[in-house]
Amino acid sequence: MTDLTDEEIEEIQESFEYFDTDGNGRIDYKEFVRLIGALDSDMPEEEMKIGFDIIDSDDNGYIDLNEFMEWWGDR
Numbered sequence: 001m002t003d004l005t006d007e008e009i010e011e012i013q014e015s016f017e018y019f020d021t022d023g024n025g026r027i028d029y030k031e032f033v034r035l036i037g038a039l040d041s042d043m044p045e046e047e048m049k050i051g052f053d054i055i056d057s058d059d060n061g062y063i064d065l066n067e068f069m070e071w072w073g074d075r
Helices: 006-019 029-039 045-055 065-073
Strands: none
Touching: 006 029, 006 065, 029 045, 045 065
16 A cells, blocks of 8 residues: 555545445445445346455455555555
């Protein structure tokens, strides 16, 4: 991940909180689908599943803030 400014980190955290609709501190697959739809509504389901699995680096079935920051910061 590239070095992020405090402002960029804050923006990423706000984005994470926006897509973490149940407020549990994790993005599940359903929330991820919503996130991807906001970015690219034409992404096939299979690609969304692959993307989720890649971002979920600890394979616990959720994207936590650290995983999200790694992914979003590399965008």
